[in-house]
Amino acid sequence: MSAGYRNAAAAAAVLLALCAVPFLAGKFTTYLAIRIMLLGIFAVGYNLLLGQTGLLSFGHGAFYAAGAYGLGLFGVHVSNNPLLGVAAGVAAAVLLALLVGYLCVRHTEIYFAMLTLAFGMMVFSLVWNAREITGGDDGLIGIVRAPVSIFGMARMPIGKDSQFYFFVLFFFALSVWAAHRIRHSPFGLALSGIRENARRSEFAGVPVRRYRLAVFVVSGAFAGLAGSLEALLESNARPFMAHWTHSAEPVLVSLLGGLSSLAGPLVGSAIFVAMREIIQRFTENWMLGFGIVLLVIIMGFRGGVTGTLSALFRKAPARERG
Amino acid sequence: MGESLLTTHRLSNHFGMVCTARDLDLTFERGVLTSIIGPNGAGKSTLVNLITGHLPVQAGVIRFQGRDITRLPIHERVRMGICRSFQIVNVFPELTVAQNVMIPVLARTGRSWRPLRSLSRETEAMRETEAMLAKVSLLPERDTPANALSHGDLRLLEVGVALAAAPTLLFLDEPTAGMNPVERVRLLDNIRQLAREGRTTFVVVEHDMDVVFSLSERIIVLHRGEILCDGTPGQVRSDGKVREVYLGDDVSDLFRYREE
Amino acid sequence: MQSLVHVCLAGLSNGMFIWLVASGLTLIFGVLGVLNFAHGSFYMLGAYCCFTVLSHLGAGYWAGLLLGPLAVCAAGYVVERFFLRHVYRIALPYQLLLTFAFVLIFDNLVKIVWGGGALSPPQLTFLGGSIPILGRKYPVYNLFIIAMGPAVALGLHLLLERTWYGKIIRAASSDREMSSAIGVRVPTLFTGVFVFGTWLGALGGGLAVPYVGLLTPGMGETIIIEAFIVAVIGGLGSLKGAFVGALVIGVMSAFGTRFFPTFDMFLIFILMAGVLLVRPQGLFGATR
Numbered sequence A: 001m002s003a004g005y006r007n008a009a010a011a012a013a014v015l016l017a018l019c020a021v022p023f024l025a026g027k028f029t030t031y032l033a034i035r036i037m038l039l040g041i042f043a044v045g046y047n048l049l050l051g052q053t054g055l056l057s058f059g060h061g062a063f064y065a066a067g068a069y070g071l072g073l074f075g076v077h078v079s080n081n082p083l084l085g086v087a088a089g090v091a092a093a094v095l096l097a098l099l100v101g102y103l104c105v106r107h108t109e110i111y112f113a114m115l116t117l118a119f120g121m122m123v124f125s126l127v128w129n130a131r132e133i134t135g136g137d138d139g140l141i142g143i144v145r146a147p148v149s150i151f152g153m154a155r156m157p158i159g160k161d162s163q164f165y166f167f168v169l170f171f172f173a174l175s176v177w178a179a180h181r182i183r184h185s186p187f188g189l190a191l192s193g194i195r196e197n198a199r200r201s202e203f204a205g206v207p208v209r210r211y212r213l214a215v216f217v218v219s220g221a222f223a224g225l226a227g228s229l230e231a232l233l234e235s236n237a238r239p240f241m242a243h244w245t246h247s248a249e250p251v252l253v254s255l256l257g258g259l260s261s262l263a264g265p266l267v268g269s270a271i272f273v274a275m276r277e278i279i280q281r282f283t284e285n286w287m288l289g290f291g292i293v294l295l296v297i298i299m300g301f302r303g304g305v306t307g308t309l310s311a312l313f314r315k316a317p318a319r320e321r322g
Numbered sequence B: 001m002g003e004s005l006l007t008t009h010r011l012s013n014h015f016g017m018v019c020t021a022r023d024l025d026l027t028f029e030r031g032v033l034t035s036i037i038g039p040n041g042a043g044k045s046t047l048v049n050l051i052t053g054h055l056p057v058q059a060g061v062i063r064f065q066g067r068d069i070t071r072l073p074i075h076e077r078v079r080m081g082i083c084r085s086f087q088i089v090n091v092f093p094e095l096t097v098a099q100n101v102m103i104p105v106l107a108r109t110g111r112s113w114r115p116l117r118s119l120s121r122e123t124e125a126m127r128e129t130e131a132m133l134a135k136v137s138l139l140p141e142r143d144t145p146a147n148a149l150s151h152g153d154l155r156l157l158e159v160g161v162a163l164a165a166a167p168t169l170l171f172l173d174e175p176t177a178g179m180n181p182v183e184r185v186r187l188l189d190n191i192r193q194l195a196r197e198g199r200t201t202f203v204v205v206e207h208d209m210d211v212v213f214s215l216s217e218r219i220i221v222l223h224r225g226e227i228l229c230d231g232t233p234g235q236v237r238s239d240g241k242v243r244e245v246y247l248g249d250d251v252s253d254l255f256r257y258r259e260e
Numbered sequence C: 001m002q003s004l005v006h007v008c009l010a011g012l013s014n015g016m017f018i019w020l021v022a023s024g025l026t027l028i029f030g031v032l033g034v035l036n037f038a039h040g041s042f043y044m045l046g047a048y049c050c051f052t053v054l055s056h057l058g059a060g061y062w063a064g065l066l067l068g069p070l071a072v073c074a075a076g077y078v079v080e081r082f083f084l085r086h087v088y089r090i091a092l093p094y095q096l097l098l099t100f101a102f103v104l105i106f107d108n109l110v111k112i113v114w115g116g117g118a119l120s121p122p123q124l125t126f127l128g129g130s131i132p133i134l135g136r137k138y139p140v141y142n143l144f145i146i147a148m149g150p151a152v153a154l155g156l157h158l159l160l161e162r163t164w165y166g167k168i169i170r171a172a173s174s175d176r177e178m179s180s181a182i183g184v185r186v187p188t189l190f191t192g193v194f195v196f197g198t199w200l201g202a203l204g205g206g207l208a209v210p211y212v213g214l215l216t217p218g219m220g221e222t223i224i225i226e227a228f229i230v231a232v233i234g235g236l237g238s239l240k241g242a243f244v245g246a247l248v249i250g251v252m253s254a255f256g257t258r259f260f261p262t263f264d265m266f267l268i269f270i271l272m273a274g275v276l277l278v279r280p281q282g283l284f285g286a287t288r
Helices: A003-024 A027-052 A061-077 A082-104 A109-129 A161-183 A186-196 A198-203 A208-234 A244-257 A263-280 A286-300 A304-321 B044-052 B074-080 B097-108 B123-135 B151-163 B181-197 B209-215 B233-237 B240-246 B251-259 C002-032 C039-056 C061-087 C092-114 C140-162 C164-174 C176-181 C186-212 C219-234 C239-259 C261-278
Strands: A148-150 A153-156 B004-015 B018-029 B034-037 B059-064 B082-085 B169-173 B201-205 B218-223 B226-231 C130-133 C136-139
Touching (some): A003 A027, A003 A161, A027 A186, A027 A208, A027 A244, A027 A263, A061 A082, A061 A244, A082 A109, A082 A148, A082 A208, A109 C092, A109 C219, A109 C261, A161 A208, A186 A198, A186 B097, A244 A263, A244 A304, A263 A304, B018 B226, B044 B201, B074 B097, B082 B151, B123 B151, B123 B181, B151 B169, B151 B181, B181 B201, B181 B209, B201 B209, B218 B233, B218 B240, B226 B233, B226 B240, C002 C130, C002 C140, C002 C164, C002 C186, C002 C239, C039 C186, C061 C092, C061 C186, C092 C219, C130 C140, C136 C140, C140 C164, C140 C239, C164 C186, C186 C219, C219 C239
Parallel strands (some): B034 B201, B034 B218
Antiparallel strands (some): A148 A153, C130 C136
16 A cells, blocks of 8 residues: 555544544543644644745734634624634734735744734734723633534534534544645645745745745634634633644644644644643643753754654654664 | 857955855856856855856856856756756755756756656656766766765765756856765766766866866856956966965965976 | 923933843843743832842842842743753744743742732832922932933943943844854853843833832833833844933823823834834844
């Protein structure tokens, strides 16, 4: 079986397993699984920017918030059709990412990181202060999970978490597929080139700034999707989504799981959410443990969980031969 | 022969107090393999940097095939057909040799801007990539990551990546630096062969007089940002000003080729 | 008129306070090229250590200001010597994330050791109280802060420009390899500068105890953003720029709070983004 078929089979198996979760697991586990998928969507899109293109943004929470508030405001004022709401959220995130990205991609490295941080916090502060529109500190309320209907046909209720789970699973599968295709496309190769050597990419005829903007917007779209789905899950949108400490989550999670693989951010998301849940029962200082894990990874295991595991597996056959 | 590809008019540049290019008026013709030589600090790399867009032009005009490219961004110049290789190896370290070369191939054929298409379907690009790798004798290393190559192979890759953009005018900045004699001969043969094929005109910046005199049809000698001499190897060899500047440097190299 | 003067005074004390915190961050970035997210944590640790000396050891505020930051230097030493030093040569994201990991660690350590609630330091006796300025009362301690700002600026200036040690620091920051080649023990120097920068941050924290009046585990996070903004506006790595930037931010913030209370945070971020867009090297930064 070639690598391509093996990967497809593995993905199908995982998808099947994921479909079984709401039937086999309890309510809380289903909820956790949804949260893992949301963070997974956020991170897998973000990793196109960080792992693939080499750009560190500390402001992607702004696009997550745009997705959430976009869906929320659309739902409250226009229609609570969830599909339209998600579309509105993603559209809001894309527009914001286009604006912010255009201003930021002309800079690199530290200045890029700081600019995105600044814009992210600007969105945070705007959302916090515009109480009449966004509800400010209390968050946006009044978001409901109306049944999904396509052109008035086939009404599918998503009120229960076990039902909403499949709505999210659909977008999760879509996101992972899209990220996979992008990674292995000519566009993805050009992005890798930009990461490895931006100057040389220019001399290869790649319009670097334009491509950076494109991947910035794409990763913003993923963030917006995740944000709008969270708004539906929690029935509210909060300013914290745009705070830089939230923007740090996809970064940490991608690093934890492994920056260079597709599965890395997904594995990282699962570990992060699971760790948070388990450790939070014993102490509210679980971030301390996470900080230590992060330290260990940066100091010695920069490939993250997937990188370290695949390195181990590569060495094992050699040992057997020898 | 004789068609003017690129002209510079009063091209000037200075870093603070140091003038690295002074009112340079140059013309590069299609098919004429040119070398640019000069002592250290003469402005050779500066000239290449200005023409290829690595350095922004402070004064002067650059025209390529009639079009003013003075303010054109780098990737646009590459699209028009001007490319360069670097003195210090400047490739994509963690990508394989094939991937390194495929990036400019895809960019040139306008196929990089395709986010959902599978790379394995780009058969045309892969064919061109393999052809290019064969031209620089790197086909056996196609799946080796660039950071695992030997120095000589790296320099071949350096030229290969530049060639993959199928430039009309290609500037090679000290392509044989650090190579051993065997590798050097191999690269020079490749360049000679490609020059004969006629699709690319080479301009080579070099320190090594062997390379310069055995390869070039035309030599430009730079000194302190100005053109000291510009002509055939014979003309350059017998030029008094050139002898003066090189006195104290490797004059013996220059005169070794008197008999050729 | 009276309110104008008081707003200006508030701006001055705000600005000088931020300068005191940002000076260490700027120094570290200027010499080591590292943007230390954990600088806010060192500030916070400085405040907490000073508080501990002051209230638990009963030694008084000035002892706290002296000993607290010194204790934090140990943390700074550990961070640089055993962790940061090993990641200078790898890509930037890892350095930033390393310092961020320490933010997580220190912030939570503080919660464990000192508890998650807010702490109120006792009132200051010397330099406590307020004096009337143009009819309205103004805290004496704030005047002390306003005086400390230029004092530290002058001290740093003299250190860097007039001492042999300062020359070495400047040399190493502009050309690491060359300095190493002429015998400067660059790694040791970097550790020294990092510890000194940490000390400055912790000193800021100590000074914050009577100034801010309340200690919370989140105090590091809020101050680090302001310090970043100041450093960026002034020019990353430029102490002069940080001083000017801090003044600008301090005064703007004071006017903003007084006249545009809802949007003052927003204005400051706009300023930072604006500076980065138009003049990315900041007011006094070197063009790269």
